[in-house]
Amino acid sequence: MTRVLGIDVGGSGSRVAIRLTGAEAGDEFAADGIGVTTGGSTAPARVLALLRCAAQQWPDEIREVAAIGVGTTGMGTLVPQPGELAEELTNELRRLTGRLDVGAAVAIDAVTAHLGALGGRPGAVIALGTGAIAIGGDGRERWHRVDGWGHLLGDRGAGAWIGIRGLEAAMRAYDQVDDSGTALLETAKRRFGEPLTWPSQFYTRHDRAGVLAGFAADVAQLAAAGDPSADAIMALAGQVAARSVVAALQLSPEPVIAATGGIFRAGGTLEAQFLSTVAMLRPDAKVRAPAGNPLDGALLLAHRVAAGEKQTHVPFVWVNR
CATH class of the missing domain: 3.30.420.40 (ATPase, nucleotide binding domain)
Structure with a gap:
């Protein structure tokens, strides 16, 4: 062997x-x-x-x-x-x-x-971790990639993407522009300290994407607890992830989809919106649990x-x- x-x-x-x-x-x-x-x-x-x-x-x-x-x-x-x-x-x-x-x-x-x-079989898969990338094909030699461009240009629906949007909502609340992100602001302060320190924390480090993705867990918890702002972020993450994986299906001989990665395992609103958006865009597609x-x-x-x-x-x- x-x-x-x-x-x-x-x-x-x-x-x-x-x-x-x-x-x-x-x-x-x-x-x-x-x-x-x-x-x-x-x-x-x-x-x-x-x-x-x-x-x-x-x-x-x-x-x-x-x-x-x-x-x-x-x-x-x-x-x-x-x-x-x-x-x-x-x-x-x-x-x-x-x-x-x-x-x-x-x-x-x-x-x-x-x-x-x-x-190793045909279909399309989206991996939602710190980053996001979707790929479809025959499982051998034909591949079609969607996203995976990093947290500054893409990674739609991924941990860093969710973390960024959570912090954006927190900053709007801090600036007293939109108080809907107040719960996100308080949660972010517990993790990162005062907002005045956030630019120096994020802009100067090479592992920024991973740090941002860490905040995605807080956003998911707030969404599960019923916070509207956090729930809206998780819903949008599910929608954009679904659009990426459906786009990746074009070279696959079979309309089979799977989602993997730690972010997708958050379930809740993200998963629900992912499934409903796939069903709307590709009614013939079968969403299966990862093997x-x-x-x-x-x-x-x-x-x-x-x-x-x-x-x-x-x-x-x-x-x-």
Whole structure:
């Protein structure tokens, strides 16, 4: 049986797993997420560090690993040469295993979310975490991406998107422009302190998206408690997420949709609006519960590399063997 390694990297955290072909479970561990600096994403350094951590965690099993699959946020937009990372991972895996017949694949996080949620089958998936990205296709070689442009340009419906809108409403209440965000203001002050300190807290840090996404949990809690302003934000998040995933369906031979990620698990108004908007836009679409998560998708990607089934498909997947 073939042993593979999967790595799922996001803005808020990372997960690493090692698994035998056909096994439903295996060992795994969690680690910190990545950030974005003036030099770009910290993903390449983080992924290589996680591979080395895996070798320390599983010194015997790592020698049997035939391939590594990686899904990470920003891979297609903030990492200049993803193919070079795939090559570095292959070389490091060769050093760790003492074997030449190993390989690596790195992919945008939407691909691994798709593979995990639909088990490698056709359809469209939206991943709502710190950021948001939707992707549709046949689960093999045809992909159509929507969003995933970061919290300044997109990530519609994601944690950072929700956090920003929550803080905007809080600031309007602070400025006495609109008092509907008063509950959001008080909640934000408990998390971040006085509003006068917020610009220096947010504008100067490389992990800004993750910090903003942390406030999304507060917005969701207020929405569940019946706060109208927070509820409106969660409703809009569900609507815009639905529009993204429906747009991603165009290259899929089957109208199947799944939603994954920590933000979608908030349920409530966000989920209700997501389902109703999908039904309005694509009445023929079937919304299914995810079969697995992005880490499962990274492991499936690794299995395909080990079997010689996966090739580079820019700007979605980069393979090195």
